Amino acid sequence: MNLFRELTKKPWLTDQDLGANLQVGGLFFLPAATVALRVFLGIASVIFTLLIIAYADRMGHAYWRPLPEPGLLWVNTALLVLSSIALQWARTSARQGRLNEVKYGLYAGGGLSVAFLVGQLMAWHQLAGMGYLAATNAANAFFYLLTALHGMHIFGGLVAWWRSAARVWRGAEIVDLRLGVELCAVYWHYLLLVWLVLFTLLSFT
Amino acid sequence: MAHVAPTSSQDVPPAELADVELYHAKSFITKWVFCQDAKVIAIQYSVTAILIGLVALVLSWVMRLQLGFPDSFSFIDPNDYYQYVTMHGMIMVIYLLTALFLGGFGNYLIPLMVGARDMVFPYLNMLSYWIYLLAVLVLAASFFVPGGASGAGWTLYPPQSILAGTPGYEWGIILMLVSLCLFIIGFTMGGLNYVVTVLQARARGMTLMRLPLTVWGIFTATILALLAFPALLVGCVMTLLDRIIGTSFFMPDMVHMGEQLDYSGGSPLLFQHLFWFFGHPEVYIVALPAFGIVSDVISTHARKSIFGYRMMVWAIVAIGGLSFVVWAHHMYVSGMNPYFGFFFATTTLIIAVPTALKLYNWVLTLWKGNINLTVPMLFCLAFIITFLNGGITGLFLGNVSVDIPLSETKFVVAHFHMVMGVAPIFVVFGAIYHWYPKMSGRMLNEPLGQFHFWVTFLGAYLIYFPMHYLGFVGVPRRYFEIGETSFVPPSAATLNEFITIMVLIVGFAQIVFIFNMVWSLFKGKEAGDNPWRATTLEWQTATTPPGHGNWGETPPVVYRWAYAYSEPDAAEDFTPQNMPPSEVRTSGGGDAKT
Numbered sequence: 001m002n003l004f005r006e007l008t009k010k011p012w013l014t015d016q017d018l019g020a021n022l023q024v025g026g027l028f029f030l031p032a033a034t035v036a037l038r039v040f041l042g043i044a045s046v047i048f049t050l051l052i053i054a055y056a057d058r059m060g061h062a063y064w065r066p067l068p069e070p071g072l073l074w075v076n077t078a079l080l081v082l083s084s085i086a087l088q089w090a091r092t093s094a095r096q097g098r099l100n101e102v103k104y105g106l107y108a109g110g111g112l113s114v115a116f117l118v119g120q121l122m123a124w125h126q127l128a129g130m131g132y133l134a135a136t137n138a139a140n141a142f143f144y145l146l147t148a149l150h151g152m153h154i155f156g157g158l159v160a161w162w163r164s165a166a167r168v169w170r171g172a173e174i175v176d177l178r179l180g181v182e183l184c185a186v187y188w189h190y191l192l193l194v195w196l197v198l199f200t201l202l203s204f205t
Numbered sequence: 206m207a208h209v210a211p212t213s214s215q216d217v218p219p220a221e222l223a224d225v226e227l228y229h230a231k232s233f234i235t236k237w238v239f240c241q242d243a244k245v246i247a248i249q250y251s252v253t254a255i256l257i258g259l260v261a262l263v264l265s266w267v268m269r270l271q272l273g274f275p276d277s278f279s280f281i282d283p284n285d286y287y288q289y290v291t292m293h294g295m296i297m298v299i300y301l302l303t304a305l306f307l308g309g310f311g312n313y314l315i316p317l318m319v320g321a322r323d324m325v326f327p328y329l330n331m332l333s334y335w336i337y338l339l340a341v342l343v344l345a346a347s348f349f350v351p352g353g354a355s356g357a358g359w360t361l362y363p364p365q366s367i368l369a370g371t372p373g374y375e376w377g378i379i380l381m382l383v384s385l386c387l388f389i390i391g392f393t394m395g396g397l398n399y400v401v402t403v404l405q406a407r408a409r410g411m412t413l414m415r416l417p418l419t420v421w422g423i424f425t426a427t428i429l430a431l432l433a434f435p436a437l438l439v440g441c442v443m444t445l446l447d448r449i450i451g452t453s454f455f456m457p458d459m460v461h462m463g464e465q466l467d468y469s470g471g472s473p474l475l476f477q478h479l480f481w482f483f484g485h486p487e488v489y490i491v492a493l494p495a496f497g498i499v500s501d502v503i504s505t506h507a508r509k510s511i512f513g514y515r516m517m518v519w520a521i522v523a524i525g526g527l528s529f530v531v532w533a534h535h536m537y538v539s540g541m542n543p544y545f546g547f548f549f550a551t552t553t554l555i556i557a558v559p560t561a562l563k564l565y566n567w568v569l570t571l572w573k574g575n576i577n578l579t580v581p582m583l584f585c586l587a588f589i590i591t592f593l594n595g596g597i598t599g600l601f602l603g604n605v606s607v608d609i610p611l612s613e614t615k616f617v618v619a620h621f622h623m624v625m626g627v628a629p630i631f632v633v634f635g636a637i638y639h640w641y642p643k644m645s646g647r648m649l650n651e652p653l654g655q656f657h658f659w660v661t662f663l664g665a666y667l668i669y670f671p672m673h674y675l676g677f678v679g680v681p682r683r684y685f686e687i688g689e690t691s692f693v694p695p696s697a698a699t700l701n702e703f704i705t706i707m708v709l710i711v712g713f714a715q716i717v718f719i720f721n722m723v724w725s726l727f728k729g730k731e732a733g734d735n736p737w738r739a740t741t742l743e744w745q746t747a748t749t750p751p752g753h754g755n756w757g758e759t760p761p762v763v764y765r766w767a768y769a770y771s772e773p774d775a776a777e778d779f780t781p782q783n784m785p786p787s788e789v790r791t792s793g794g795g796d797a798k799t
Contacts (some may be wrong), residue, residue, distance in 0.1 A: 011414045011514060011766035020412045021764055026405030027413070032325040036401045039431065043393060047435040050482070054439070054454075054475055063470030134452050138470050141452035145443070 003027075037183050041190050044153060048194055051149070052201060055142050059205050065137045069203050070126045076119035077199055083112035084185075084192040091185035094178045102177060103168050109188065110161050113154055120151050146198050150191065157187050227754050228327050239335075241327035242753055246334050247312035248644065250304055253334075257341050258301035259719075264293040266712055273705025275686045283685040284372040287356030290683075291373075292348075294359030295381070298487065299388060300341055302629055306494040307392070307430065308337060310636060311399050311423045313644065317743035318420050320408020320761045320783075322754045324398040333398070336391030344384040350376035357381075358683070360484070363455040363476050367448040370462070378448060382441045389434045389441075399427040408742070408783075410763035414518070415782070417741045417767040418511065421518050422497020425525045426490045432529070433486035440479035447471065477539060481532035488625055489528040492592075493521055495632035496563055499585045501767070502639050503567060505739045506582035507574030508778050510768035513566040520559035527556040537608045546605040553603035557596065564593060575771070575778075579737075580654035584635030587662045588628050595624025598673065613683070616676025619669045627665045634661070634718070641722070642736050646749050647729030653721040657714050664711035671700045738779050741767050745781050 009016060028035055058064060090105025124144065134144045164180035230236035240246060268289050271281045312330070316323050324330045347354040356372030357365060365371055366378055373381075403416070403424045416424075443454035447468070455476040456468035496517075504511045511517060533541065533549040567589050576582070598620040602608045611617060634657070641649050676682075679692050687693060735744040747757040761783040769780035776790035 006413050007518065008515070009412065009414045011412070012510065012768070014765070020415065021410045021762070023407075023412045024409050026407070028404065030405075032401050032405045035405055036326065036397045039397055039400055040393075043431050043435060046432050047439060050436055050439050050479065054443075054479070057475060058454075058470075058472065061470055061472075134446070134450055135467070138453055141446065141454060145446065145452075145454075149442075 031179055033179060033183060037186060041187075044190070044194075047149065048146075048198070051142075051146060052197070055146070055201065055205075058138050058142065061138070063137070064139050066139050066205060067127065067132045067137070067143060068130075069143075070123045072119060072123045072126065073199060073203075076116050076123065077195065079112050079116040079119060080192050080195055083109045083116060084188045086112060087181070087185040087188045090181050094174060094181045097174055099174050102174065102181060106161070106165055106168055106181060106184070109184070110158060110165055113158060113161070113188070117151055117154060120147055123147075143202055146202065150195055150198060153191055153194075157184065157191065160184060160187070227322055229753070239331060241323075241331045243312045243316050243324045243327070243330060244644075244751065246330055247309050249334050250308035250312060250337065253338055253341055254301050254304040254309060255719075257296055257345065258305075259715075260345070261293045261296035261301065262712060262715060264289040264296075266709060268293065269705040269708040271685065273702045284353070284356060286685045287358070288348075288354045288372050288377070291356050291359050291361075291381075292344075292354050296344070297626065298359065298491075299385070300344065302491045302633070303392070303430070303487070304337060304388075305633055306491060306629070307399065307423060307427060308334065308395055310419075310494060310498070310640075311395070311427065313640070314419055314743060315399055315402055315423060316406075317746070317751060317755055318417050318741055319403060319406065320411050320742050320756075320763060321402055321406040322756065322760065325402050325406050326398050329394045330398045333391045333395035336387055336394065340384045340387035340391060343380050343387060347373065347377045347380035347384075350380065353377055355381045360477075360480055361444065362480075363444055363447060363471075363473055364457070364459060364468070367444060367456075368461055379445065382445045382448075385441045386438060386445075389438045392430060392434060396427045396431045399423060400431070408761050408763050411742075411782075414515070415763055415766045417497070418500035418514070418517055418521070419494070419497040419741075421521050422493040422495070422500075425521050426493040429486045429493070429525050429528060430490045433483045433490065435483075436479045437483035440476055440483070443479075444476065474536075474539060477536050478532070481535045482529070484535060485532040486525075486528045489524055491625065491629045493525065495588065495592075495629045496521060498632050498636045498639075499567065499588055500563075500570075501741065502581050502585045502635055503570055504768050504770060505639075505737050506577045506579050506585075507571050508577070508770050509570055509574035510766075510770050511566070512569035512572075513562075514766065514768065516562060517566055520562050523559040524556060527552060527559070531556055534603050534608070537605050538612045543605075550604055554600065557600060560596060564589065579638075580649070580651065580658055581635040581639035583655075583658045583662070584631045584638065587658070588631040588635065591623055591631060591665070592628040595620060595622075595628055599624060611676060613681050614676035615672050615680045615682050618682050619672035619676060622672075623669050627669065631662075634658075637722070639737065640743075641725070642732030642749070643743055643746075644750055645726055645729070646732055647725050648732050648736060649725045649729060650721050653717055653724075657718045657721065660714035660717075661711055664707050664714065667707045668704050668711065671704055675700060735781075738777075740769050740779050740781050742782055745783050 009020070011020070026032070026035070059066075086105045087109035088105075090102045090109060093099075093101035093105060124147070127140075127143075132140050132143075134141045160180070161184050164177060164184055167177060167180065228241045230240060230242075235241075237245065240249075267278075267281060268286060270278055271286055312324070315321075352373050352375035354373045355361070355366065355377035357367075357374075357378060361378070361381065367374055371378075403420060407416075443452070446452045447454055447456050451467060453468045453471035455473050456466070456471040457473060458469050459466055500511050500517060531549055531552045533545060534553045537546055537549075598616070602611060602617065602620055638649055638654055641647075675697055678694060678697060680687065680697050687697075732749060734746065734749045737744070742761055742763070743751070745761065746752075746755060762785075763782045764784065764786060765780065765782055767782055769775070769782075771778045772780060774789075780789055
């Protein structure tokens with residue numbers, strides 16, 4: 001639909017009625033859940049963008065003491081990349097009607113994401129052990145805050161993932177799984193992208 | 206305007222779309238408590254918002270008693286006063302106005318006005334209300350914790366808000382921040398519903414440009430809220446971490462009460478930017494639904510189509526966009542770069558253009574209309590002039606050089622209340638008088654409504670016009686007690702007494718309003734399906750109040766825009782949106798069926 005053309009219509013003119021009367025369905029030819037996910041990704045982007053701007057504002061300050069990012073973060077990044085690939089595999093398989101692959105892709109994606117979260121907690125533990133506590137310096141506080149918020153988004157995704165995984169477990173038809181798997185994959189790709197931006201920011205500043 | 210005689214060939218058969226699967230409650234609990242029907246959720250939102258709003262109203266009475274008659278009430282000490290100021294402001298702006306316009310009217314009107322059976326995600330919608338209720342309870346609990354509620358001022362600026370010496374710094378501020386986070390999470394769930402329902406669940410024939418302006422207002426305000434609340438969320442989370450685990454996001458190095466604190470390197474200004482990046486769009490989160498509702502109410506009660514519908518839609522969208530680039534006009538006194546102030550003064554003046562356009566269009570809608578001075582109409586007319594008044598003083602304050610001397614005075618309080626308090630609450634009242642018959646099946650009592658209107662309207666002006674004057678003579682805001690000063694004339698004290706008395710009288714009128722709502726629920730005149738002879742879909746339901754699923758067997762099909770009033774060819778002075786062209790009796794006879 002051409003949004004501009006839609007918004008320039010003159011609804012008070014009855015000669016425009018014929019076409020308008022036939023209007024059926026939504027603005028986008030997409031399921032409501034897909035539109036909702038896209039809106040939600042917009043909201044999440046605002047949160048992360050504001051934090052990145054705040055981070056950029058503070059990092060130029062004289063008090064800023066960057067902390068050494070643990071090497072474990074590279075392993076965690078790899079886990080998240082693999083998780084995203086697994087979910088993409090499940091998504092493609094769902095489109096092609098291959099139920100077994102959907103199952104393996106979905107389980108692997110969830111398992112790798114849990115491993116990512118455990119890895120992030122271990123990285124926190126390492127840093128805390130080295131004395132880099134959140135209250136010590138603004139750089140530390142931002143590190144913990146950004147990773148925590150990203151982790152909470154992954155955790156929220158796992159709740160949605162759980163619903164799809166449970167449906168697979170109960171032996172649902174592939175047609176009933178397609179949308180859930182599709183949305184999980186898109187969400188994970190988005191969170192991978194956010195993590196790559198955050199990781200780059202945290203590593204090089 | 207072109208008029209084409211309607212023909213039966215324009216009739217469209219009922220929707221061919223598969224009907225959406227509707228949730229059906231199976232027990233009393235799921236039907237009336239944990240209910241997923243948007244109409245019930247709307248009433249739950251509205252009742253909760255009004256109840257907590259009444260608490261905020263009482264707080265304002267106590268504040269005014271102190272200001273009007275200082276040293277007379279021993280039960281109000283400075284700590285109490287600041288706590289009341291803070292809670293009054295936060296409750297009114299967020300927990301009453303935002304919740305009522307979006308959670309209340311949004312939930313009730315969006316599905317009905319767009320011709321949907323319900324919101325697209327009913328379970329999420331229900332969750333949204335219960336999280337909102339939890340947020341309200343957490344906030345209200347802060348009155349009862351050690352140290353009481355936060356007294357930091359409704360803007361919650363750190364460092365002051367989280368340091369010893371500020372009332373409620375122990376627990377009150379923590380509960381306030383947690384409550385705000387909960388509110389935002391709950392609102393996001395509801396907001397996703399409002400946006401996706403408008404985009405994806407409209408009835409057949411309901412194009413975007415046939416949507417009533419109420420829906421446009423609520424829809425755009427929801428998008429604003431979804432994009433602006435994250436800034437408040439981020440600010441609240443960071444302040445919470447500063448307060449609880451001692452991080453220094455907003456806390457600079459400081460000596461407090463002779464003691465060097467552990468905080469280091471934070472930026473209080475960063476909080477102000479985050480707060481106002483939310484705070485200014487918040488003005489329009491409240492104002493845009495009000496704009497939409499006023500447009501629909503005056504069009505209906507003046508029996509005339511809205512003037513400049515397209516411009517009204519574009520103005521709503523333009524105001525929504527511009528509202529994100531004016532936030533720092535709340536921070537002129539923070540010591541900003543003059544060029545920065547110049548930029549924000551300019552954008553502030555620019556936003557007046559689409560707003561003025563709406564005002565002209567309302568006046569032109571009324572021009573030569575068949576104006577019925579019903580209670581909803583009176584409240585909406587009162588909104589128009591009040592928003593104009595508040596908007597004009599906003600132009601004063603939008604200029605840096607005028608704002609700086611006025612910023613710390615009562616002038617700001619008066620401006621803010623006119624534009625953000627009184628004006629939107631007039632629309633809330635107007636909307637309740639307008640849609641109460643659909644929600645309850647009964648009319649509100651007219652004489653009580655007229656009493657409520659005239660006392661509230663005249664009273665509000667008798668409160669806030671003198672307050673502007675107090676600001677001009679230099680009476681500062683935020684003070685518990687002014688005492689004797691060289692620059693404030695003694696007459697200011699008399700004026701303060703007068704304002705307090707007016708506040709109490711206006712407060713009494715609100716009790717009459719609450720009584721009217723309860724009394725009319727049982728004794729009010731039967732409303733019928735469409736007492737205002739309105740065109741929009743919510744008035745065309747098979748039953749009043751509308752049943753579960755809204756439309757009975759067949760969802761509506763829409764044939765025209767929402768403002769077909771007093772059309773020359775139609776026999777009635779209104780043509781409902783869903784009336785097939787073949788049923789519209791024309792003066793020429795046409796092919797009318799009825």
